[in-house]
Amino acid sequence: MNANEPRLETRLESWKEIGAYLQRDATTARRWEKEEGLPVHRHSHKTRSTVYAYRSEIDAWRAGRKVVPEPAPARPLWKVPAFALTMLLCLIMVGNGVRPVSAQQSQTITARQLWTGSGDEEASITPDGRYFATTDWTSGDLMIRDLSTNQSRRLLAKSGGWEQAAYASSPVLSPDLRQVAFQWYHNTSNDLKADLRVMPNEPGAKPRVLVANPEFGYFRASAWSRDGKSILATIWKTDRTAQLAWISATDGSVKVLKSLEWRSPNSSRSAQLSPDGRFIAYSALERSGSTNSRVYVLTADGSKEEEVVSGSGVNEAPFWSADGRRLVFTSNRSGSFGVWAVPIEKGRAAGVATLLKADIGRTDPIGLTRSGSYYYLHTQGGQDVFLANLDPDGRVRGDSSRLTDNFVGSNRSPVWSPDGKSIAFQRARLDGRGYDLVIRTLENGAERTYTEKVLPIVQVEWFADGKSLLVPTRDDQNSFSVYRLNGADGKLTKLITGPGKPESIFLSPDQKTLYRSDRPAGKIVTYDLSGGREKTVFTLPGKDGLVFRLAVSPDGRSLAFNSIERDPGNRAHEKAGLYRVGVDGAGAQALYTTAIDELNGVAGVQTWTKDGQYILFNTLTSAQGQPQQWRLMRIRAAGGRPEPAGLEGTGPFHQFAISPDGRHIAYGDGPAAVREVWVLDNALAALK
Numbered sequence: 001m002n003a004n005e006p007r008l009e010t011r012l013e014s015w016k017e018i019g020a021y022l023q024r025d026a027t028t029a030r031r032w033e034k035e036e037g038l039p040v041h042r043h044s045h046k047t048r049s050t051v052y053a054y055r056s057e058i059d060a061w062r063a064g065r066k067v068v069p070e071p072a073p074a075r076p077l078w079k080v081p082a083f084a085l086t087m088l089l090c091l092i093m094v095g096n097g098v099r100p101v102s103a104q105q106s107q108t109i110t111a112r113q114l115w116t117g118s119g120d121e122e123a124s125i126t127p128d129g130r131y132f133a134t135t136d137w138t139s140g141d142l143m144i145r146d147l148s149t150n151q152s153r154r155l156l157a158k159s160g161g162w163e164q165a166a167y168a169s170s171p172v173l174s175p176d177l178r179q180v181a182f183q184w185y186h187n188t189s190n191d192l193k194a195d196l197r198v199m200p201n202e203p204g205a206k207p208r209v210l211v212a213n214p215e216f217g218y219f220r221a222s223a224w225s226r227d228g229k230s231i232l233a234t235i236w237k238t239d240r241t242a243q244l245a246w247i248s249a250t251d252g253s254v255k256v257l258k259s260l261e262w263r264s265p266n267s268s269r270s271a272q273l274s275p276d277g278r279f280i281a282y283s284a285l286e287r288s289g290s291t292n293s294r295v296y297v298l299t300a301d302g303s304k305e306e307e308v309v310s311g312s313g314v315n316e317a318p319f320w321s322a323d324g325r326r327l328v329f330t331s332n333r334s335g336s337f338g339v340w341a342v343p344i345e346k347g348r349a350a351g352v353a354t355l356l357k358a359d360i361g362r363t364d365p366i367g368l369t370r371s372g373s374y375y376y377l378h379t380q381g382g383q384d385v386f387l388a389n390l391d392p393d394g395r396v397r398g399d400s401s402r403l404t405d406n407f408v409g410s411n412r413s414p415v416w417s418p419d420g421k422s423i424a425f426q427r428a429r430l431d432g433r434g435y436d437l438v439i440r441t442l443e444n445g446a447e448r449t450y451t452e453k454v455l456p457i458v459q460v461e462w463f464a465d466g467k468s469l470l471v472p473t474r475d476d477q478n479s480f481s482v483y484r485l486n487g488a489d490g491k492l493t494k495l496i497t498g499p500g501k502p503e504s505i506f507l508s509p510d511q512k513t514l515y516r517s518d519r520p521a522g523k524i525v526t527y528d529l530s531g532g533r534e535k536t537v538f539t540l541p542g543k544d545g546l547v548f549r550l551a552v553s554p555d556g557r558s559l560a561f562n563s564i565e566r567d568p569g570n571r572a573h574e575k576a577g578l579y580r581v582g583v584d585g586a587g588a589q590a591l592y593t594t595a596i597d598e599l600n601g602v603a604g605v606q607t608w609t610k611d612g613q614y615i616l617f618n619t620l621t622s623a624q625g626q627p628q629q630w631r632l633m634r635i636r637a638a639g640g641r642p643e644p645a646g647l648e649g650t651g652p653f654h655q656f657a658i659s660p661d662g663r664h665i666a667y668g669d670g671p672a673a674v675r676e677v678w679v680l681d682n683a684l685a686a687l688k
């Protein structure tokens with residue numbers, strides 16, 4: 001990285017500050033720079049030099065660091081008799097019922113990988129650590145894995161596979177293991193709906209619908225009451241507010257315990273019931289819009305609440321120890337993510353938090369068993385931005401090259417500046433909470449990073465001045481806003497605000513109009529940037545159409561998009577198509593129709609060639625439920641048969657952008673995410 005590059009990140013300005021950030025002294029920091037490549041920069045002066053470092057670079061170094069054990073010092077011969085005497089005293093103490101400290105700490109925390117590819121962040125594990133309940137993503141069914149035999153079985157909550165556009169998630173087994181509660185996602189009209197269901201823990205048993213309320217958009221069952229009569233769940237309403245509630249396992253009646261408003265940090269971090277059934281632990285943002293989350297304990301009847309873990313940063317995913325005296329949670333309070341524990345007495349914090357395992361990385365916790373084994377998911381894989389040469393007719397030629405080697409696996413969604421000298425793209429944050437915006441100068445590789453809390457939700461756009469960008473965002477209330485970002489000082493200016501989440505947003509060539517495609521509504525909307533006036537210019541015929549991937553032609557006269565005609569009753573009858581329509585909504589033309597497995601929400605229109613003669617889009621070449629593979633296609637804007645454009649890749653989402661001169665293409669590519677199930681054995685050993 002260029003030491004002179006501009007950056008909006010607060011630096012560590014001395015060896016002392018660097019060491020403190022690493023929780024070591026300055027001498028150790030100096031040694032790690034020399035022996036292990038700790039990323040430290042220097043200001044050169046006439047007589048001396050000063051150092052500085054970036055937290056983000058240190059975090060990346062630490063995540064990939066291979067710890068080299070310190071050599072054990074040679075033991076002086078005079079200590080051998082002393083050692084023998086110590087061992088004799090230990091034997092005497094054991095014989096008298098006194099356990100020496102070394103024996104008490106014989107158990108150590110060890111991390112081991114269990115398996116790859118069949119885990120989910122909304123999985124659960126039984127308290128005895130034997131059964132692992134998750135979603136089988138090859139079919140959308142529920143799956144129970146017996147960890148004692150490593151055998152898995154489908155529950156057949158759905159028959160067949162993805163020919164039925166529905167799936168089960170968030171399973172949790174009842175205390176007697178006879179029932180499983182889960183969320184059922186299915187198509188209704190032009191949107192996905194969620195029910196909370198219960199079924200016997202037997203393959204092929206018939207599920208019961210407990211709750212099917214149109215006001216509830218999402219459920220996360222997390223625990224059963226001790227008597228098996230109620231289910232503890234987090235409910236997300238359609239306005240994105242969250243509630244903690246007890247749901248009757250008999251009639252589905254809902255008793256709301258706590259409204260979290262818009263403070264729920266992540267749907268995979270659910271509430272947990274204490275072993276005695278008296279308390280509920282959960283995590284939430286300290287306030288709506290904040291990036292800091294805290295851990296709370298609520299009485300099981302919702303009458304009283306205590307904050308037990310506070311402070312800046314991420315503190316989330318609490319799990320109870322078997323005796324109910326501690327909460328184990330994840331936090332980045334030390335600068336990187338680790339596993340921590342806080343003592344609890346009568347629903348209150350009874351001491352300070354203790355670090356159990358450092359540098360565990362960004363994970364999705366699953367649960368803590370009675371034996372103290374901590375299960376979690378780790379995701380491998382990621383996307384990077386690549387460049388390739390492009391012929392005027394939209395054919396890719398030659399080999400591709402990676403845009404940057406900085407933060408490999410964390411970069412996506414490139415877009416060229418108007419002069420073709422820079423590329424803006426999104427970079428995943430190390431804490432797993434969204435993306436930063438990065439502008440990279442192609443000539444010298446300098447990068448400028450914008451770490452505002454305002455996060456892009458779809459593709460950003462450059463304004464014609466080449467000095468500012470259009471950044472679409474979404475807030476906790478599910479409203480989207482569009483900002484103008486000044487590249488020089490990072491200042492954000494709000495332009496317009498509207499409801500919902502747009503599927504894609506593009507500026508007209510004259511920079512006066514914003515085009516937005518709405519996935520659920522099946523329509524294309526324009527906004528006048530000078531006054532914010534909204535106008536619907538096109539709506540798909542029928543009630544079950546979805547609009548994806550909108551792109552404006554270079555002359556500003558036509559729009560290209562892909563859509564899906566849905567059939568909630570039979571997925572095999574659903575169709576996908578590539579369309580062209582005038583910017584005024586007139587003259588809609590189907591350019592290409594195909595099966596939904598080939599062209600859907602993760603594929604479709606990407607861009608036009610510079611001369612406007614061709615439309616480039618990507619299709620899926622892998623079956624649903626399998627690792628995604630894609631192929632870049634081109635089709636004449638006037639219509640015809642699509643043909644391969646000479647580029648293929650892997651992974652779930654890929655954004656393409658053509659350079660202003662039409663000679664190069666930038667795109668995202670990378671392996672599809674692979675989920676690994678891990679366990680920390682003896683997670684509480686440090687507390688014994």
